[in-house]
Amino acid sequence: MPIGYLPGEENIGSDASRPKGIFPRVPLQVKRLIYLTSFSSVAYGYLMMSVAAYLPEVGITSGQVGLLLGLNGAALVVTAVPVGLLADRIGRKSIFIWGLAGLSPIMLVYAFTTDFTFLAIASVFAGLAEGAFLSTWNAMIADQTGHGGREEAFSMSFIFNTSSTSIGYALPLAFPALQALTGLDSRGIHSSVFFVLAIVAFISPLALRSMLRHYYDRAEFGKTSIRKIRNLRVILKFSAINSLIGLGAGFVIPLIPTYLFLRFSLPDTYTGPLLALSGITIGLVSVFSPWLARKFGIVRAIVLTQGISTVFMFAIPFMPDASTAAAVYLVRAALMNMGGPLVDTFMMGIVAKEERGVASAINMVIWRLPNSVTTIAGGILLASGQFVLPFIIAALFYVLAITLFFFNFKDVKLKGE
Secondary structure: OOOEEOOOOOOOOOHHHOOOOOOOOOOHHHHHHHHHHHHHHHHHHHHHHHHHHHHHHHOOOHHHHHHHHHHHHHHHHHHHHHHHHHHHHHOHHHHHHHHHHOHHHHHHHHHHOOOHHHHHHHHHHHHHHHHHHHHHHHHHHHHOOOHHHHHHHHHHHHHHHHHHHHHHHHHHHHHHHHHHHHOOOHHHHHHHHHHHHHHHHOHHHHHHHHHOOOEEOOOOOOOOOHHHOOOHHHHHHHHHHHHHHHHHHHOOHHHHHHHHHHHHOOOHHHHHHHHHHHHHHHHHHHHHHHHHHHHHOHHHHHHHHHHHHHHHHHHHHHOOOHHHHHHHHHHHHHHHHHOHHHHHHHHHHOOOHHHHHHHHHHHHHHHHHHHHHHHHHHHHHHHOOOOOHHHHHHHHHHHHHHHHHHHHHOOOOOOOO
């Protein structure tokens, strides 16, 4: 049976199910999928902000922050490919929903303790849950969207996910008022919000389980090993080049709140809203991603946005004050992530439909493995007072990756073009 809804149910890929208006080529069911995932994204944004900006306030060192992020990435690396293979075999829906459901218990751990051992264990399980989600998310969207609408679908996904994640980033902005109102200290407020968001995060898997109850996405049996993947060579080439971005980014991008805290003494009540503003900016500029792809071609659009963003990233550590550094970071994030939906579209367009889950997993593993290692290294560099070197190293790897991507893929056509 092909991927889609059971006989008699809504065919989400049909023209009749495509509403008019904003993102008109994105099927209605895909829009609902994106909307409902936003609840988990809010909780995830708060979690990531807290790891990088709140934990240093309660005695967790920047080196330990890097280790927590590294453990998260290591768990994802070890499990993502087996999970991707399993998703392509038994169906992506179940793996996708279980991945979302795993966020709530992780939030509860942070609600009740700041003990590093328990946080480390939670980081490992967060990597498992993230691997299950990321191995299936892009494939779920691509499976339910025709080739002509994928740029719009991935742009919409990117906009809503970054915007909802930004809400999570911005929550600390309200903490001073909440402390004055409730009499709780900073740790009490943070713990209470973790608890509330654990409940909010569980809305996504519950609602999606109901919405997708008639959705059938089990691929043909037989695609059960790496050796049987028809597009393995191109997947590995794309992922290897993309991993250079991950390697460079790990030195500093996940640690931007830590960098601002150590260099400019900015707590999460400032860096949280900054990340939120960054996410909103990213969401707004991502509207132009499909236009860039049509005007320049998808490969050149990716190279253009990533290349210009690298210049701004290189400039961040040379800014004299927190406000200027933050402004340059916002421009860098907007430009780099404008290419995000295009990278997703390109990846899903160069592999066969039944191999999208494992392709996402392979790309993610090869990206996250060096990223996890260099995040630990970046935390150590920042802890030692090296505030410029991480940015320089990251920029050099970005330049190498962008150059290799262009010369290897400039003539590649997506399947269906």
